[in-house]
Amino acid sequence: MVVLLAIACFPSSFxxxxxxxxxxxxxxxxxxxxxxQGFGAAVVRWGVIIALPLAGLADRFGRRTMILLTxxxxxxxxxxxxxxPSFPVLVATQTLGRPLGIAxxxxxxxxxxEEMGSNSRAWALSILAMASGIGAGSAVxxxxxxxxxxxxxxxxxxxGLGWLVVALVLTRTLPETSxxxxxxxxxxxTASTAHIHGDRLAxxxxxxxxxxxxxATASIFQVRYLRDVRGYSASVIALYNVVTVVPxxxxxxxxxxxxxxxxRKTLAAIATPIGALLIAxxxxxxxxxxxxxxxxxxxxxxxxxxxxxxxxxELFPTAKRxxxxxxxxxxxxxxxxxxLIVAGILLERDFSYFSVMLTFASxxxxxxxxxxxxxxxTAHRKLEELNPEDSGLERR
Numbered sequence: 001m002v003v004l005l006a007i008a009c010f011p012s013s014f015x016x017x018x019x020x021x022x023x024x025x026x027x028x029x030x031x032x033x034x035x036x037q038g039f040g041a042a043v044v045r046w047g048v049i050i051a052l053p054l055a056g057l058a059d060r061f062g063r064r065t066m067i068l069l070t071x072x073x074x075x076x077x078x079x080x081x082x083x084x085p086s087f088p089v090l091v092a093t094q095t096l097g098r099p100l101g102i103a104x105x106x107x108x109x110x111x112x113x114e115e116m117g118s119n120s121r122a123w124a125l126s127i128l129a130m131a132s133g134i135g136a137g138s139a140v141x142x143x144x145x146x147x148x149x150x151x152x153x154x155x156x157x158x159x160g161l162g163w164l165v166v167a168l169v170l171t172r173t174l175p176e177t178s179x180x181x182x183x184x185x186x187x188x189x190t191a192s193t194a195h196i197h198g199d200r201l202a203x204x205x206x207x208x209x210x211x212x213x214x215x216a217t218a219s220i221f222q223v224r225y226l227r228d229v230r231g232y233s234a235s236v237i238a239l240y241n242v243v244t245v246v247p248x249x250x251x252x253x254x255x256x257x258x259x260x261x262x263x264r265k266t267l268a269a270i271a272t273p274i275g276a277l278l279i280a281x282x283x284x285x286x287x288x289x290x291x292x293x294x295x296x297x298x299x300x301x302x303x304x305x306x307x308x309x310x311x312x313x314e315l316f317p318t319a320k321r322x323x324x325x326x327x328x329x330x331x332x333x334x335x336x337x338x339x340l341i342v343a344g345i346l347l348e349r350d351f352s353y354f355s356v357m358l359t360f361a362s363x364x365x366x367x368x369x370x371x372x373x374x375x376x377x378t379a380h381r382k383l384e385e386l387n388p389e390d391s392g393l394e395r396r
Contacts (some may be wrong), residue, residue, distance in 0.1 A: 002124055005128055006131035006171075008170055009165070011163035013101075014101070014135040015074045015098055016136055017138045018159075020219050021156065022153045024233075026090055027040075032121075036087070038220070039341055042337030043091050045333040045334065045336055046092055046333075047099045048330045051103040051330060052276070052323070054218055054327070056070075059320060059322045062176050066322075067111065067144040072167040078098065080097070080157075087257065106325050109324055110321050112125060113310065113383070118380055121172055121313075126255055133248075136205060138160075141238065142159045165170060175198075179318050184227045191317065192392065196324050201324060201328070205328055212332040214279075217339050217360050218360075223361045229353065247299060260379060268304045270368070275304065276365065278297030311329050315376070316387065317387040343356050
């Protein structure tokens with residue numbers, strides 16, 4: 001099951017990465033500045049609202065159905081960016097395609113949490129995050145194509161069509177989660193009519209927004225920073241991304257295990273602010289120090305990822321798990337889009353990349369405080385214990 005879910009992460013992560021990696025090159029062809037890039041990236045993130053009705057359908061008709069639908073549609077619609085005649089049209093294609101990839105990721109994580117045992121949920125999500133690196137890596141590895149000519153960034157979007165083979169495999173082999181099947185045939189109405197815990201939802205939305213404001217800004221403007229400030233070529237930028245991102249898998253593996261053995265809270269509270277500060281520092285350093293800061297920052301954030309991501313699905317009942325997760329994701333991306341607009345304006349007004357990123361790093365620091373003092377510990381606890389209304393839906 002983990003293998004099937006892992007390959008489902010390939011198209012999802014490619015779709016979620018390709019615009020970030022190519023926006024600077026597309027902006028050059030279309031004559032769009034940093035503020036325009038920030039606004040365009042924000043608009044693409046606003047498209048995440050498409051994921052909400054899809055999530056509602058996943059809670060009604062099943063996780064498998066929506067995983068298959070989005071696995072087919074996301075790569076196809078995203079690839080339309082290759083024929084975009086203008087920057088607004090490019091943004092429009094990704095505003096439709098990227099949310100489908102986001103929805104696919106939401107459904108995959110929900111599926112994993114529902115199928116894994118109480119001592120393996122965070123570990124499973126760490127494995128899926130590593131798998132996501134393959135899809136994202138295919139977008140990063142294709143970036144040298146963008147350096148061939150002013151318009152060759154379009155070829156990068158076509159690479160994603162290769163991931164349609166994943167949709168074919170999933171269509172033939174992926175089952176439905178046992179918990180959803182139990183819910184569909186459950187005699188009690190308690191589980192089927194369960195409501196979202198408002199306090200849990202509000203807390204996770206705040207945390208997700210604070211983190212995404214920082215991460216979205218760092219990812220969107222990194223290519224521009226490396227190209228314009230450090231003078232890196234497309235090939236060197238691709239190498240930089242590989243060297244600083246791929247080793248983060250070490251953090252994912254360790255983070256998944258630590259989250260299962262020592263618990264989620266302490267790990268997330270320590271690793272999140274350290275990672276953010278190191279990533280922010282990489283925008284103010286040069287040479288080997290910049291590479292090391294980005295590398296270590298990526299590993300630290302990867303350590304925190306399994307714990308932070310599993311919280312989104314553990315604290316909500318089965319009947320509302322997909323929609324709750326999608327609501328958190330939607331809020332985080334909308335909040336991140338506001339951060340992108342602010343960052344673009346500040347950079348246009350000659351604020352340094354370092355000062356902008358250091359300011360935004362205050363968000364993850366606040367997240368660490370909330371996790372340490374407000375979040376519950378969910379390690380080693382069954383989903384039915386965390387959500388009593390789901391009693392009787394235990395994985396068979």
